[in-house]
Amino acid sequence: MAGVWVFRPNAVINLENHRGKKALVHLETGKIVSSYTSLEQILKQFGWERSNGGDLDFLQFHKPPPIDLISLPRDFARFGSVQMFDIALKCPNNLDVRDM
Secondary structure (H helix, E strand, O other): OOOEEEEOOOOOEEEEOOOOOEEEEEOOOOEEOOOHHHHHHHHHHOOOEEEOOOOOOEEEEEEOOOOEEEEEEOOHHHOOHHHHHHHHHHOOOOEEEEEO
């Protein structure tokens, strides 16, 4: 159970879950991924290659073998926690999702 325990004057205790913004963090440097350019540089270090072609609405990276795929919305403003967790799952020792 994630959240903050809040003790009220009337002896009521609540667990409040503050859903803040998430950030993808490069563990080696501690820096937040703030653009697809920085993400691509990090992914290249770990053997990921950018895929050309395909859907124009998405950026895709693949890592052979076995074939693994990361698919991201082309607009970084639409890059959200679902994509962050997907990347962190596929690069567990290099990237992590943190609360801001």
